[in-house]
Amino acid sequence: MAHIAQERYSTLVDEKLRNTLVTKDNLIFNTRYEGNPKAGKVKVPVRDTEVEVKQYDKQNGAAISTGSTTYFDINIDIDEAVNEMIDGYDAASVPDGITAERLDSAGYSLGLSMDTKSVRALEETAGITVAASKTACTDSTAYKQVLAAKRVQSRMGVPNDGKRWLLASPEFMEVLLTDDRFVKQGDLSQELVQSGVVGRIAGYNVFESNNTMFE
Known part of the structure; x- marks a missing residue:
């Protein structure tokens, strides 16, 4: 049985x-x-x-x-x-x-x-520049860190075609959402919503995850 x-x-x-x-x-x-x-x-x-x-x-x-x-x-x-x-x-x-x-x-x-x-x-990013700062993000620095990551990827030639992603821990989302420069998109397509996207920032689709590389 x-x-x-x-x-x-x-x-x-x-x-x-x-x-x-x-x-x-x-x-x-x-x-x-x-x-x-x-x-x-x-x-x-x-x-x-x-x-x-x-x-x-x-x-x-x-x-x-x-x-x-x-x-x-x-x-x-x-x-x-x-x-x-x-x-x-x-x-x-x-x-x-x-x-x-x-x-x-x-x-x-x-x-x-x-x-x-x-x-x-x-997270195994040996030899790859992800972020120069190793200090915890605050509500005044979180958005800047995302912009810095965007700059690095753009300089490396990563296409900005709406398919970039950012995995954010609950703690990072907390400080990010206190920055009024981050506005959750109200018109996200249903396909993105069903995929778990909670917002967009600097060309990234943002996912909230308990296990994340972006703190």
Whole structure:
């Protein structure tokens, strides 16, 4: 009966998990990779330079430049699950209301665990300039720190196409919202609202997360 319960409820937990995640695929992370995750490892192509623009000669054309691609290996080696006996009940006799509550909790707990690991991976920024200041933000400096991050990304050529994001802790959101220069957009599209966006600032879509790299 436990196996039947697994087949019946696993898709419900998965749906809850997808709705709970802050670090969603194609929103915070992209899903471009080579290989099969079932094999235990995938390769992500890394191209840090843009195509070089050269002078064009109508008779001789343009000189050939070369480009190269390196690959970043990602090990698919973390498996997580929930397996709970509820109040000593057999699987077949658990009241539906309790089952629904625990399934909702399972989806939330798995999402929180995955978000924590994902944000910790984003925090590994060796060799990358994120913020020069290492002091805690206040209501008079939080907005300036976001603008500084915007400047760094713009100088690096990161497209400002409405897809930049900022993960903000509840503490950072608290000081940010006291700055009248940050105004929550009342006309955010329904698609963004459903994705968990709570506002926009300096071209960033802002997400509030318990686990965040922006304090």
